[in-house]
Amino acid sequence: METKYNWEYKRNDNDPEADTVTDHVDYVNCGTIHATEDVIVLFSSDSTLKEDINCISSEGAKEMIKKLRPVFFKWNKKAKEVNDKRDDRVKMGLLAQEVEKVIPSIVYTTDKGYKSIDYIQLISLLIAAIK
Numbered sequence: 001m002e003t004k005y006n007w008e009y010k011r012n013d014n015d016p017e018a019d020t021v022t023d024h025v026d027y028v029n030c031g032t033i034h035a036t037e038d039v040i041v042l043f044s045s046d047s048t049l050k051e052d053i054n055c056i057s058s059e060g061a062k063e064m065i066k067k068l069r070p071v072f073f074k075w076n077k078k079a080k081e082v083n084d085k086r087d088d089r090v091k092m093g094l095l096a097q098e099v100e101k102v103i104p105s106i107v108y109t110t111d112k113g114y115k116s117i118d119y120i121q122l123i124s125l126l127i128a129a130i131k
Contacts, residue, residue, distance in 0.1 A: 034085045043120065061128035067102045068094055082114070093117075 033039075047053070071093065075086040096115030100107040103125075106118045 056124060056128035058128055058131045061125045064102055064125060065129050069098055070094060082112070 072090050073093065074088060074090055080086050094117060096107050096117050099117055100115065103121075106121045108116050108118065110116065
């Protein structure tokens with residue numbers, strides 16, 4: 001695994017409380033990240049970085065959501081072997097294989113062949129459905 005660290009410090013002589021330290025850690029194929037504290041993740045959403053922008057219709061969003069099946073589940077033995085941080089608590093979620101049939105663009109397949117869902121992308125769909 002290749003790891004790159006980038007540190008940036010900006011000093012503000014007029015207001016010491018405005019000093020900022022930004023550290024970036026870029027991982028390439030790092031696998032599972034397990035954090036015991038808060039994690040803040042920002043996603044690029046700048047309009048100047050996007051093209052082919054189209055609105056999600058409320059009706060279209062509702063139709064897609066109706067096709068999704070939210071479930072309660074527990075991780076099985078195989079899942080715990082893949083990631084030993086998984087516990088026995090009941091979880092809520094979707095099944096990636098089912099989501100892939102409705103919204104294939106938010107489902108990814110790992111190098112080991114397991115499916116995952118980019119749940120963040122569902123937020124826009126939910127907002128459109130509520131409107």
